[in-house]
Amino acid sequence: MSHLSFKASQAAAQYVAHALPDTERESFELHMMNCSECVDDVETWRLLAVGLAAQEPTRRPGTLKSVRPSNTAAAVPAPAANSRQATRPGARHRWQIAASALLATSLGLCAGWFLHPSSPASLEDGSLELVSLAGTSRGADCSVVRLANDARIVAARIPGASAGAVLVATRLDGRPLEAREYSVRTQPDGSWLVRLPAARILGQEVRLEAHYPAAPGEPASSEPVGCLSGLAVP
Amino acid sequence: MTETVVSTAAEQQPSKAENADLVLAIAEGTDLRGELYSRYRRPLLQVFLQRRVHRDAAQDLLQLTFLHAIKKIRADGLDDPSNLGGYLYRTATRLATAYWRGELGAREGEASDFDLDDLRDEALSIEERIDHQILSKCIRDLMKHLSGARDREVLLRFYLNEEPKSDICAELELTELQFNQVLWRARQRFGEILRRHGLNSSARCPMLVVALAFALLATTEGKLLITDDGDLGVELHSALAFENTDTLK
Numbered sequence: 209m210s211h212l213s214f215k216a217s218q219a220a221a222q223y224v225a226h227a228l229p230d231t232e233r234e235s236f237e238l239h240m241m242n243c244s245e246c247v248d249d250v251e252t253w254r255l256l257a258v259g260l261a262a263q264e265p266t267r268r269p270g271t272l273k274s275v276r277p278s279n280t281a282a283a284v285p286a287p288a289a290n291s292r293q294a295t296r297p298g299a300r301h302r303w304q305i306a307a308s309a310l311l312a313t314s315l316g317l318c319a320g321w322f323l324h325p326s327s328p329a330s331l332e333d334g335s336l337e338l339v340s341l342a343g344t345s346r347g348a349d350c351s352v353v354r355l356a357n358d359a360r361i362v363a364a365r366i367p368g369a370s371a372g373a374v375l376v377a378t379r380l381d382g383r384p385l386e387a388r389e390y391s392v393r394t395q396p397d398g399s400w401l402v403r404l405p406a407a408r409i410l411g412q413e414v415r416l417e418a419h420y421p422a423a424p425g426e427p428a429s430s431e432p433v434g435c436l437s438g439l440a441v442p
Numbered sequence: 443m444t445e446t447v448v449s450t451a452a453e454q455q456p457s458k459a460e461n462a463d464l465v466l467a468i469a470e471g472t473d474l475r476g477e478l479y480s481r482y483r484r485p486l487l488q489v490f491l492q493r494r495v496h497r498d499a500a501q502d503l504l505q506l507t508f509l510h511a512i513k514k515i516r517a518d519g520l521d522d523p524s525n526l527g528g529y530l531y532r533t534a535t536r537l538a539t540a541y542w543r544g545e546l547g548a549r550e551g552e553a554s555d556f557d558l559d560d561l562r563d564e565a566l567s568i569e570e571r572i573d574h575q576i577l578s579k580c581i582r583d584l585m586k587h588l589s590g591a592r593d594r595e596v597l598l599r600f601y602l603n604e605e606p607k608s609d610i611c612a613e614l615e616l617t618e619l620q621f622n623q624v625l626w627r628a629r630q631r632f633g634e635i636l637r638r639h640g641l642n643s644s645a646r647c648p649m650l651v652v653a654l655a656f657a658l659l660a661t662t663e664g665k666l667l668i669t670d671d672g673d674l675g676v677e678l679h680s681a682l683a684f685e686n687t688d689t690l691k
Binding site for chain 2: 218221222223224225226227233237238240241242244247248249250251252253254255256257258259260261262263338339340341342354356365367395396397399401441
C-alpha cells in the first residue's frame, strides 16, 4: 500500500486502536519505518489514547460485566475413575503420579500456547491480556488492566525476580489467593510471569508480593512488587 | 496531482541511497549512532509500544535493537543496505517476541554500550516531550471542542475500550465514512491543540494536505470547498448525523 492509501484509510488511527489486520499492520509498520509523517500520526493518536486513559481510568464503573470464568479448572484433581482404583492404594498412587504428570504437561503446553508468538489468535481475540509491570513502580499504584468481554487470562510480567524469593498473589486484605487460582514462573531473563484468570482481578485488586524465606539471623519477609486491577470494557 | 503527492510523501523518507550510505559509514566504524537514532528510534518505539511492551522495557529493547544492528552491520553487513529500516523492524519484532517469552538474558537486557541520554529532540516521540499536565489539558480541550457527544463516544470506545469499529458503527448507526470523519476531525483538532502548545509533530506540507483532500474525495462522495477564512475544506455527503464539513489546516 502507498502512503496515500494509508492516510486515506486512517491506518495510523486504526493501528493505535489495534484495529488493523495482521498483514496490514505489518505492512503499515514497515512503511512507518521510513515515513516520518505516519510516525507523527501514530504518536499523536497514541498520545490521545494515553491521555484518554489517564483522564478516565474509572470510566463507566457501573458497566462492569462479569467475565467468563477461566477454563483452567484442570488444576482441580480428577476424581477416581472407578472404585477399584480406590481400593488399590499402589495403583491409585501410580495413577495420581501419571495424572499429575499429564496435568503438568497440559498446563505447560497451555502456558506455552498462550505465550507463543505464533498464537496471535488468543491475543487478537482478546482472550489473553498481557501486562508488563514497571520495575520502577513497584508497590505503587495498581495497574489497571482493561478487560474485554472475552478476556479469560491475564499474563503479567514483573521484572527483577529475586533469587530465593517466591511470588505470592494476595487479596487487598493480604490473604493469599489459593495456589490453584494462579501460576507463576521465573523466566530466563530474571522476570516473573504470573498467569491468572481475568475474572480474578475484575473490579478488584490483586497484589503481588515477593516472599523471602527466613535465613540465619534474618526473619522471613515480604516486599510488594506490583498490583493488578481489572476494568471491564464492553 | 497524484504525481505531486507521491513526490511530496517521498521527500519525507530517507532515500534508499541515504540508507545505504549510512550503513556503509557504520560498517567503516564511523560513529553515526545519533543519525541512526534520529531516523529510526521513533518508529521502533511505536513498534514496541504496540506490542504492549512497557515503556521502560521498550527503552532497553530499543538499545538492543540498535546494538544488534550495528554489530551485524560491522560483522557481516546487511544483504540489502538500502532496506535498513526493514532490518531494524525485523530485529525489533524478534526482540519484542523474546521479551514476552522471557528469553532476553539479564546481560542482554542491560545493553549498557549505548547511552541514550544525549538524544536529540528529533529522536524523541511527542509523548516523551510533553508534560503530563499539559497532556491532560490538551485532552480536556479536545473533548470540549469536539462537535458532538457521539464524537467523544466514538473516541472513548475506539481508543479507551478498544471496541471494534464495526461494533461502534452498528451501535451508533454510523457508516464507515462517518466513523472516519470523526477520526479525521479529532486528529485535526488534537493536532491544532498540540501545535498551540508548541508540540506539533512535523509541519504539514500544504501540497500534501491538498492531495489528501482529493484522496478523501476520491474515496467518498463530496466536494472540495474553501471556507470563509480561506481554509481548505472537504464537504462530505453523509447522513448528517455529524457535522459534515472538515477543515484541513
